[in-house]
Structures are given as C-alpha cells and as structure tokens.
Amino acid sequence: MTGEFRSRFRTLTDGSDAPPDADHHIFIGPQHPWAEEPAHFIIHVKGERVVEADIRIGFNLRGIEKAMENKTWRQNTMLVPRACGICSAVHQNIYVRVVDRLAGVEDQISERARLIRMFSLEAERVHSHILWYGILAHDAGFDTMLHISWRDREIIMDIVEDFSGNRVNPALMLPGGVKRDIPKEKADKARPMLDELEKKVLYHKKVFTEEASIRNRLEDVGVLTKDDAKKTTPNGPTGRGSGLPFDIRKSYPYELYDKIDWNLVYYTEGDILATTMVRIDETLESIQMCKQILDRLESTQGELLARVKPRIPEGSYMSRAEAPRGEDIHFGIANGTDTPERYKIRAPSLGNIDATLKRMDGEYIADMPVILRSYDPCFSCTNRVMIINEKTGEKMILNQDDFARKAIKAKKYNRSFF
Amino acid sequence: MKKVLVMGGEALKNQAKGPVTKHVLKRIGDHPPPEDIRTIPRIIEDRCIMCGTCVNVCPTHCIEIEKDDKDNGMIWLQRAQCMWCGHCQTYCPKDAIHIDREPALSNSLFSFNNRQDYEMICAKGSFKGEKADKKLAELIDEGGKKLKYLEEFRG
Ligand code: SF4
Ligand code: SF4
Numbered sequence: 001m002t003g004e005f006r007s008r009f010r011t012l013t014d015g016s017d018a019p020p021d022a023d024h025h026i027f028i029g030p031q032h033p034w035a036e037e038p039a040h041f042i043i044h045v046k047g048e049r050v051v052e053a054d055i056r057i058g059f060n061l062r063g064i065e066k067a068m069e070n071k072t073w074r075q076n077t078m079l080v081p082r083a084c085g086i087c088s089a090v091h092q093n094i095y096v097r098v099v100d101r102l103a104g105v106e107d108q109i110s111e112r113a114r115l116i117r118m119f120s121l122e123a124e125r126v127h128s129h130i131l132w133y134g135i136l137a138h139d140a141g142f143d144t145m146l147h148i149s150w151r152d153r154e155i156i157m158d159i160v161e162d163f164s165g166n167r168v169n170p171a172l173m174l175p176g177g178v179k180r181d182i183p184k185e186k187a188d189k190a191r192p193m194l195d196e197l198e199k200k201v202l203y204h205k206k207v208f209t210e211e212a213s214i215r216n217r218l219e220d221v222g223v224l225t226k227d228d229a230k231k232t233t234p235n236g237p238t239g240r241g242s243g244l245p246f247d248i249r250k251s252y253p254y255e256l257y258d259k260i261d262w263n264l265v266y267y268t269e270g271d272i273l274a275t276t277m278v279r280i281d282e283t284l285e286s287i288q289m290c291k292q293i294l295d296r297l298e299s300t301q302g303e304l305l306a307r308v309k310p311r312i313p314e315g316s317y318m319s320r321a322e323a324p325r326g327e328d329i330h331f332g333i334a335n336g337t338d339t340p341e342r343y344k345i346r347a348p349s350l351g352n353i354d355a356t357l358k359r360m361d362g363e364y365i366a367d368m369p370v371i372l373r374s375y376d377p378c379f380s381c382t383n384r385v386m387i388i389n390e391k392t393g394e395k396m397i398l399n400q401d402d403f404a405r406k407a408i409k410a411k412k413y414n415r416s417f418f
Numbered sequence: 419m420k421k422v423l424v425m426g427g428e429a430l431k432n433q434a435k436g437p438v439t440k441h442v443l444k445r446i447g448d449h450p451p452p453e454d455i456r457t458i459p460r461i462i463e464d465r466c467i468m469c470g471t472c473v474n475v476c477p478t479h480c481i482e483i484e485k486d487d488k489d490n491g492m493i494w495l496q497r498a499q500c501m502w503c504g505h506c507q508t509y510c511p512k513d514a515i516h517i518d519r520e521p522a523l524s525n526s527l528f529s530f531n532n533r534q535d536y537e538m539i540c541a542k543g544s545f546k547g548e549k550a551d552k553k554l555a556e557l558i559d560e561g562g563k564k565l566k567y568l569e570e571f572r573g
Contacts, residue, residue: 075477078503144425165456165517171503179508180454211424305508 019044022051026365030059034139034369037377045365053360055353065343072338073099073175073312081169083345086131088169089124090323091330091345093117097254098332099175101317103308110302113177114255119293120164120172121255121321122286126197127156127168128324129279129286132376133204136276139369140217145207152200159190177305187294194294198287205280208273218273222359222371225270234355236326236348237282238375241275242355243268248322260292272374310338323348325376349377456502457518461493461540465514468493468542472506472515481506481539484553490543492550494557498535535561 018025022044030038038059044051064083068076080095081088096117100106130153137145157167163182164170172178208214224234229242239246245266249257265281267274312334320329326348335341352375359371459472459481468491473483480499485491507515536557541550 071477072474074475074505074509078477078501078505144429148425148428161455162452165452165454165504166502174508179504207424210419210421212420212422215420 019051022046028368028372034372035377039377041372043360043365043368048364048366050360050363050365050368053357055357057350057353065345068340068343070339072310073334073340074310074338076340076343077174078171080345081171084323084347086128086168087124087323087325087328089120089172090321090328092171092173093121093255094319094321094328094330095332096173096175097319097321098317098330099308099312101319102312102315102332102334103175104313105176105306105308108306109177110300110304110306111256112181112297112300112302113304115293115297115300116178116180116182116304117173118255118257118260119182119290119297120160120170122289122293123156123160123163124170125286125324126283126290127153127160128376129283130156130201130204132324132373133208133276133279136218136272136370136373137214139373140214142211142214142217145204145214149204152197152204155193155197155200159193162186162189174305174308176308177303179305181304182294182297184298187297191291191294194287194291198284201280201283201287205277205284208276208280215273217367217370218276219271221272221367222363222374223269223271224355224359226268228358229270229355232355232358233351234326234375235351236322236324237275237278238326238352238355240264240266241278242270248320248327252320254319254321260289260296262289272370275374311336312338312340325349326351349375352376451519453519455519456504458495458497458500458502459504459506459515459539460518462514462516463540463542465512466493466540466542467512467514469511471509471511475505475509477501477503477505484545486544490545492541492545492553493539494553495537495539496535497537 024045026043026045028041028043029035030040040056040059042054044053064079068079071079077092077095081092083091100109130149134146134149160170161167163186164172164180172180224242226243229239229244234242243266245264247264250264262285265278265285267277314334314336316331316333318329318331320327328348329346331344333341356371356375359374360368363371467488468483468485470483473481478499478501480496481493483491483493504517507517536554538550538554
C-alpha cells in the first residue's frame with residue numbers, strides 16, 4: 001500500500017496485500033445477481049463497515065477495436081455504436097466526427113444535419129438517465145419507482161423509434177451528415193409526448209426528493225467530497241454531483257451545443273442523492289433541449305448528407321463527447337486506404353471506477369449495491385487491452401497476474417517490458 | 419421535507435386499474451410498429467444495376483452478389499445475419515433498395531429453420547428462374563450441412 005495513491009487494481013491471489021485491519025473479504029462478481037455486467041469487486045470489511053474495496057475488470061473483452069481494423073470506414077459506422085448497449089448514439093457521433101475531420105468535410109455539414117444529430121444525442125441522454133435512476137431505485141429496494149420510471153421511459157423510446165426506425169440503436173448518423181430527416185409531421189407528433197414526459201420526470205424528481213423510503217437510502221451515503229473528487233478524477237454526472245462543474249458540451253462545445261440554451265447542472269453535496277439529482281435535472285434539461293431542437297428544425301433547411309469518399313486520407317484525430325455516463329474519447333488513425341490503421345475507444349465508466357471505490361471507504365455493506373450502481377457501470381464498453389511490441393509486432397493478451405508480474409519485474413530491474 | 423407515501427396516489431390508481439398484463443393483447447393491436455421501422459432490405463429489380471455497392475458497405479457481409487454484367491446477375495441475403503442497419507439502402511446509387519416493414523419477422527428469425535435463412539432478393543436477366551433457384555437450393559443445402567455439424571458437435 002502506497003498511501004493515498006495505492007492501486008485499486010492490485011491482485012489478491014495470496015491475500016498478502018489485503019488491508020491489515022480488515023477481517024473479512026467479500027467477493028462480488030463477475031457473475032452476480034446484482035450486476036448486469038461482469039466486474040469483480042473485492043470488498044474488505046471489518047464488522048459491518050467497509051475498510052477498502054478493489055476491483056478487477058476485463059471479463060468482457062469483445063475485440064471491437066480489432067474488428068474495426070478489418071472493416072472499412074463505412075462499415076464501421078454501424079459497428080461502433082455496438083460498443084455500448086445504451087449510449088450507442090454518442091459512440092457513433094464521436095466516430096463520425098473523427099471521420100468528418102479526417103476526410104475534411106467538417107464544414108460542409110449542414111446545420112440541419114447537426115441538429116438532427118443533437119436530437120439523437122439528447123434523446124439518448126434522457127432514456128439512459130431514466131433507465132439509470134430506475135435501476136438505482138431497484139437496488140435501494142424501491143421497486144415501485146423502477147416500474148414507474150421504466151413505464152414513462154417508453155415515451156422517449158417511442159419517439160426515438162419513430163424518428164430512426166429502432167429503439168435503442170438509432171444509428172441516425174453517417175460521416176458527412178445524417179441518414180434520415182425528421183419531417184414536420186413527426187416533430188409535431190413528438191412535441192406533446194415530450195411535454196408529457198417532462199411532467200412525468202418532474203413527478204420522479206418529487207418522489208426522489210420527498211419520499212422518505214428512498215431518500216433515507218441515498219442521502220449522506222457514499223459521500224465523495226470535492227477534494228477526493230479532484231484526486232480520483234471522476235467524469236460526467238459522478239463528478240458533477242461532487243461539485244466539479246465539468247461538461248464537455250460546455251467546455252469544448254461540439255455540434256451546435258454552443259448555439260442553444262441550456263444550463264450546466266451540478267450539485268456540491270457529493271452523496272448518491274446528489275448524483276441522482278444531477279441526472280434527473282439533466283434529464284429535464286435534455287427534454288427542454290429536444291424541444292428547442294425540434295423548433296429550430298422547422299426554420300432550418302439544408303443538405304442532409306455531404307459526400308465522403310470511401311478512402312480516408314492519411315492522418316489522425318482525437319475527438320470526445322459527453323456521453324450520459326461521462327466523457328467518451330475516440331482516437332482514430334487513417335492510413336490513406338478505406339480501413340482504419342488503428343482505432344481506440346476510451347469509454348467513460350473506466351474513469352469513474354476510482355472515484356466509486358473511494359466512495360465505499362467506511363460505508364456499510366448494505367449500501368454497497370447503491371454505491372456500486374452510482375456511476376452507471378457499463379463494462380461492455382470499458383474492457384479492452386492488448387499489448388503490442390512496436391518493434392517486433394509481437395502481440396500478447398495477458399491476464400492480470402502476468403501483467404502485474406511483468407510490470408513489477410521491468411520496474412525493479414529496470415529492463416524492457418517484453 | 420421528508421414524507422411517506424408520496425407515491426400513494428399512483429399506487430391507488432394502479433390498484434384500481436387491475437393487472438396491466440390483462441390488456442396486453444388488446445394493446446399490441448393499438449400500437450402498430452412505426453411506418454419507418456428498419457428491418458431487412460428489399461431490392462427493386464428494374465432499378466438495380468448490379469454495381470455491388472450494397473455488398474461492399476454491408477457491415478455483416480450478409481449480402482452477396484454473382485453477376486455477368488449490369489443486366490444479368492443475382493443478389494442473395496442471409497436473413498439471420500442482417501442487423502437491419504439500412505446501410506445498403508443509404509449507399510445504393512440508384513435508390514433501388516428499400517427497407518421492408520415486416521413486424522412478424524422476428525418469429526421466423528428465431529425459428530432456426532435454415533430454409534428461411536437465405537433469400538434471393540434480386541435476380542435479373544439470365545439469372546432469373548432456374549439459375550437463381552439452383553443457387554438458393556445450394557445455399558440452403560450448405561446451411562443445412564453446417565447446422566448438422568453443429569448438432570453433431572453439440573452431441
Ligand atoms: S441494389 Fe443498389 S447498390 Fe446493390 S447492386 Fe443494385 S444498384 Fe448497386
Ligand atoms: S441492412 Fe445492413 S446488415 Fe442488412 S443487408 Fe443491409 S447493410 Fe447488410
């Protein structure tokens with residue numbers, strides 16, 4: 001253990017580096033009824049209190065990045081949203097912005113296409129957040145809220161389905177623009193539905209702020225103070241719940257986020273309730289943005305799709321966006337052919353793990369499900385590692401133990417990793 | 419300002435309504451899939467010029483083509499592999515592809531009946547009729563063999 005900055009990813013195969021004051025170790029996952037996604041948590045407890053918690057990830061490597069190197073840029077437009085089950089549109093949005101930039105068509109994209117892209121992103125944020133606080137209520141033992149919030153989520157799902165032809169994977173975006181238009185009749189149909197959804201979400205907010213049975217489970221639980229937050233660098237709603245007002249949409253605006261009115265939501269309490277409130281307020285904000293976008297679409301005309309050649313000129317570009325869970329980063333390298341040389345995805349959940357483990361220190365075991373849920377874990381988009389020796393081209397996929405052993409040896413004897 | 423029973427009204431309302439599942443069958447009729455739902459592609463034969471763009475852009479390699487020239491050729495689809503993305507429709511230069519609206523498709527998709535797996539979606543000129551039928555029979559045969567291996571492997 002090296003003070004404050006000890007690794008939360010260390011191994012525990014021989015139990016030697018467990019914290020000395022813990023008397024029991026609870027293993028949660030990779031397969032566990034609590035978790036929809038495979039992750040392995042090791043929680044060291046003393047009595048009822050958690051001393052520390054560790055995590056191991058890497059049970060769900062699907063090789064999307066490698067698959068992308070074998071497909072063309074055009075085909076990858078449909079592969080990349082499959083990196084995540086819920087936030088598919090945001091992955092696709094970052095991908096198409098990378099390709100737009102590399103192909104040099106960035107300024108040919110019309111305002112209308114950009115607005116439709118933004119509608120897709122905001123609608124996704126709405127349904128992702130509602131899904132999340134439904135599951136949070138379920139974890140806190142308040143199942144009524146789960147059923148009610150998921151019932152109301154169907155409204156936005158219906159709108160997305162109507163606009164794009166698919167419920168969770170709208171896939172509206174293409175390099176150079178968008179695939180489908182949002183005609184006036186559809187927008188008119190969606191407007192009253194958005195109003196209704198807004199009322200429902202206000203009701204959810206009332207339940208979360210007033211109902212004692214849920215508030216008692218969330219208030220003052222798993223507090224992440226601003227100082228801790230700065231050290232553990234959470235992103236997205238996890239950070240905004242701890243008083244870090246950072247949102248890519250405001251700090252580094254993409255698409256047209258600087259041209260429409262919206263407020264940055266953040267709370268300073270740092271407990272789970274604050275994270276929940278950030279997400280509920282953001283949902284309301286996103287619904288408001290959706291309405292604005294529909295209004296602006298009426299007066300905006302423009303070509304939907306600019307032509308992008310299948311061969312992308314040499315170059316590399318990093319792009320990022322605010323996913324519902326936090327900051328999502330893509331990095332693409334083009335080599336002049338129609339397939340990418342390398343494509344890297346950094347999904348937001350990875351950045352939030354440290355902060356969440358920090359939250360657990362000193363809490364009750366009974367609060368673990370709520371705290372673990374607080375950062376919206378999504379491992380299918382987080383897990384990917386492969387080590388490649390640049391000089392020889394040798395590739396290896398290591399398990400945690402081997403990787404740690406190799407790294408320690410390399411450090412100790414000051415020699416190369418391979 | 420903590421209260422209890424904030425959701426009391428909602429609970430009473432649901433109590434009075436009775437189980438929702440009772441109405442489900444009625445509701446499905448009330449709730450047809452939207453006009454523009456994406457399912458599998460269909461080709462309008464007169465418009466198709468056998469350029470092969472749809473084959474090249476398909477991310478799952480489920481469309482295949484065999485052709486002599488622009489008037490003679492055939493395109494077939496492996497239905498179970500298609501992920502309904504609509505890419506082929508977007509990139510077709512002649513607007514020959516439209517996306518079908520076939521709500522009952524999921525029934526056939528999960529039946530593991532490989533006779534429904536392959537479909538000749540376009541056959542033109544000399545490929546029409548006998549040649550297309552022969553190819554389709556071949557494909558189904560191959561698919562059947564694969565299924566048989568799989569079953570043997572499973573034991
Ligand atoms: S359907 Fe369209 S893209 Fe496919 S071969 Fe025919 S013309 Fe080309
Ligand atoms: S819809 Fe997508 S997966 Fe299906 S054939 Fe067309 S391009 Fe291929």
